[in-house]
Amino acid sequence: MFNCVIVEDEYPAREELKYFISNHENINLEKEFDNPIDALKYLQCNKVDGIFLDINMPELDGMSLGKILRKLNPDMKIVFITAYRDYAADAFEIRAFDYLLKPYSEKRINEVLESLIKSSENENDSPKEIARINKVTVFLGEKMVVISLDEIYYIEVIEKESMVYTKNQVYSSKLKISKWEEILPKPEFYRTHRSYIVNLDKITEVEPWFNGTYILKIKDLKFKVPVSRTNVREFKELLTIK
Missing domain, CATH: 3.40.50.2300 (Response regulator)
Known part of the structure; x- marks a missing residue:
């Protein structure tokens, strides 16, 4: 009316x-x-x-x-x-x-x-904006699991699948990395590389790597996340690296 x-x-x-x-x-x-x-x-x-x-x-x-x-x-x-x-x-x-x-x-x-x-x-x-919630559904084998976004340490894209790393588990997802960029809150999550998104709160060490890039040590995990050359400048600004 x-x-x-x-x-x-x-x-x-x-x-x-x-x-x-x-x-x-x-x-x-x-x-x-x-x-x-x-x-x-x-x-x-x-x-x-x-x-x-x-x-x-x-x-x-x-x-x-x-x-x-x-x-x-x-x-x-x-x-x-x-x-x-x-x-x-x-x-x-x-x-x-x-x-x-x-x-x-x-x-x-x-x-x-x-x-x-x-x-x-x-x-x-017109479609109403859906309230953003701090949860996402991922897969553990055939089982669907709901996790909090702040549980995510980093995400790695391998071929057409996203691997979601938490402290004690690795989940999978069919979401593209561009979609992950959209749903993950900023600036807490940052895309360091075309295949990686990292939770900046989980970084414990930033190590210089070849060609002026960096590799990141992640809390509780052994694998290290790379920062590509194209993202180095913005990454340094985010973490105030001089």
């Missing part, structure tokens, strides 16, 4: 707009105002999806009110209604959803109303 208000000081224009809105069951008119100051007071305490806003009004013109409302509610759909074309550029600057000219055209009003409904439906249908 798209919830809106009308701010229009001319009674006939307000009634005509109300009539067209009433023909659309997916639009709910919450309030109507003939005074922009009253509208502002209401909208400071109540959030709506959209507003039909006359431009030429006493006390506070619609363009000034639109600028205030854009700051109060950046997502609000503002549809300006006016008898003048001169304000179109200003409406564009405020990111108005649309600009209706008086006298109203039935076809034009219905087009705007349908666009508002469609826009609202698309926003509601």
Whole structure:
């Protein structure tokens, strides 16, 4: 449901707009105002999806009110209604959803109303961001095991499989290293090499290696993780190596 208000000081224009809105069951008119100051007071305490806003009004013109409302509610759909074309550029600057000219055209009003409904439906249908949790599922043989991300010491990619090293176990995963980069928190985890991601909190020693690179000794483990030449500079900055 798209919830809106009308701010229009001319009674006939307000009634005509109300009539067209009433023909659309997916639009709910919450309030109507003939005074922009009253509208502002209401909208400071109540959030709506959209507003039909006359431009030429006493006390506070619609363009000034639109600028205030854009700051109060950046997502609000503002549809300006006016008898003048001169304000179109200003409406564009405020990111108005649309600009209706008086006298109203039935076809034009219905087009705007349908666009508002469609826009609202698309926003509601858009996928919501999934809350990130500190867990990941990996394999131990045929068994699926859930481990905490902070249990991971480092990850090594061998051919098309990721080997996930913890203190006492090595797990496998079909996730690509690019996906691991995406899900592992930064800067705790760093990709030191095209085939390795390491938990920086688990590094105990940084040893100089050939061609100005490094090799990393990992807490509790014997294997050492390499740092490629292309990553050396960024790695030194992360660990403040001078």
